[in-house]
Amino acid sequence: MIDVAIPLFLVVCGIAVLLVKDLMSSIMIFSVYSLLIAIEWVRLNAIDVAITEAAVGAGISTVLFMIILSRTKSVEECKKSISIPALLVAVGVAGVLLYGSVDLPNLRDPNIAPSTHVSPYYLENAYKQTGQENAVAAILASYRGYDTLGETTVVATAAFCLILLLRGRRHTNKDLKKYEDTSINKCTVKGVGIKPTKTSPPGSEQDKDIIKKTVTKFLMPFIQLFGLYVIVHGELGPGGGFQGGVVLGVSIIVYSLVFGFKEAQQRMSVKAKDLLVSSGVLIYGGIGVLALFFGGNYLQYNVLLPDPKFASIIGILGIEIGVGITVAAVMITLFYETVRIDANG
Amino acid sequence: MFNMFEVATFTIILSAVLILYRLVVGPFVFNRILAVNFFGTKTVVIMLLVGFMYGRPDMFIDIAFVYVLINFTAVLAFLKYVESGRFDN
Numbered sequence: 100m101i102d103v104a105i106p107l108f109l110v111v112c113g114i115a116v117l118l119v120k121d122l123m124s125s126i127m128i129f130s131v132y133s134l135l136i137a138i139e140w141v142r143l144n145a146i147d148v149a150i151t152e153a154a155v156g157a158g159i160s161t162v163l164f165m166i167i168l169s170r171t172k173s174v175e176e177c178k179k180s181i182s183i184p185a186l187l188v189a190v191g192v193a194g195v196l197l198y199g200s201v202d203l204p205n206l207r208d209p210n211i212a213p214s215t216h217v218s219p220y221y222l223e224n225a226y227k228q229t230g231q232e233n234a235v236a237a238i239l240a241s242y243r244g245y246d247t248l249g250e251t252t253v254v255a256t257a258a259f260c261l262i263l264l265l266r267g268r269r270h271t272n273k274d275l276k277k278y279e280d281t282s283i284n285k286c287t288v289k290g291v292g293i294k295p296t297k298t299s300p301p302g303s304e305q306d307k308d309i310i311k312k313t314v315t316k317f318l319m320p321f322i323q324l325f326g327l328y329v330i331v332h333g334e335l336g337p338g339g340g341f342q343g344g345v346v347l348g349v350s351i352i353v354y355s356l357v358f359g360f361k362e363a364q365q366r367m368s369v370k371a372k373d374l375l376v377s378s379g380v381l382i383y384g385g386i387g388v389l390a391l392f393f394g395g396n397y398l399q400y401n402v403l404l405p406d407p408k409f410a411s412i413i414g415i416l417g418i419e420i421g422v423g424i425t426v427a428a429v430m431i432t433l434f435y436e437t438v439r440i441d442a443n444g
Numbered sequence: 445m446f447n448m449f450e451v452a453t454f455t456i457i458l459s460a461v462l463i464l465y466r467l468v469v470g471p472f473v474f475n476r477i478l479a480v481n482f483f484g485t486k487t488v489v490i491m492l493l494v495g496f497m498y499g500r501p502d503m504f505i506d507i508a509f510v511y512v513l514i515n516f517t518a519v520l521a522f523l524k525y526v527e528s529g530r531f532d533n
């Protein structure tokens with residue numbers, strides 16, 4: 100039942116994203132598409148991937164799309180015309196992919212290459228060698244520790260590039276006028292023009308967000324606690340540094356959406372966030388260097404403490420925390436720097 | 445014979461079809477916002493049901509939590525855009 104319905108929904112959403120006229124609706128349908136993909140991951144029992152898709156696909160990317168949308172127009176102006184060569188290329192690629200999917204192995208067959216080749220080794224040895232109950236965390240942090248270090252560095256570098264590109268920009272009056280001409284702030288979505296008539300007495304204007312603010316105020320510690328739980332719990336269940344970091348970053352983004360951008364900057368200043376981006380990578384790299392001092396190889400955790408198994412668990416926990424700090428700070432960077440362009444000028 | 449979880453999943457997918465119709469057709473932006481919110485809720489329930497069917501709901505509750513939080517964020521962003529059209533205030 101799920102196996103038939105969810106792919107069908109995916110196709111419907113995919114076509115709808117293309118056909119819908121205004122971009123905001125496209126973004127909404129795309130976020131539902133992301134939710135559906137995550138159900139597929141759950142169905143395939145890939146819980147760690149599902150949790151990542153949830154945090155990044157449905158959450159952060161939707162918010163970032165919306166921010167970009169607030170700087171452009173929401174409705175397409177030019178009429179769509181179909182370009183024949185582009186159509187041919189698209190149909191050709193789709194045909195090749197469909198042809199390739201014929202040869203895909205049946206996922207429920209236990210004798211296919213992914214189930215017989217590498218994974219049995221990890222499943223048998225991961226707990227014995229690293230002390231991690233979740234084999235995914237063991238592969239990510241221990242067997243493929245260098246790769247994860249590389250990924251974390253890449254994420255941090257991307258944030259630095261964003262800061263360099265967007266923060267240094269000082270807007271001249273001409274630039275600002277250009278923005279006004281393209282009417283960035285004009286919201287032309289259908290149905291938005293209906294403004295509620297003001298019946299509230301003057302003075303109660305401040306309290307119109309009171310439900311939103313109160314709920315967020317109560318929710319905030321739980322979101323952050325849950326983010327920490329996902330980071331620390333990575334060795335036992337789904338999750339880890341990346342997913343937990345995203346949840347932590349989302350908590351600041353929610354705060355900014357509800358209480359305003361200025362208020363959020365008082366909680367998490369731009370400078371503190373910049374320091375956190377690099378300090379996470381430093382923690383990760385530092386644990387590697389620490390292992391060198393104790394006489395092991397780079398990122399060889401089991402030399403850090405007398406008991407090798409406990410040392411391995413502690414080492415992996417340390418790098419998960421490092422990854423979490425970096426990812427959280429990078430998510431906040433993405434939000435802050437894209438929102439801030441005007442405020443800077 | 446179907447068990448309870450399969451019947452529940454079937455029902456929720458049926459309701460998801462209706463929501464999907466509103467999402468794709470929905471004349472106004474508010475229909476779509478509500479549809480996105482609804483779909484998030486349905487997703488969480490489907491995930492928990494799949495978790496029960498696989499016999500380890502404890503793992504799936506973690507994902508369900510992330511979904512609830514994240515969907516909340518996305519809907520807040522939509523509403524903020526509809527309200528003021530900008531994010532830096």
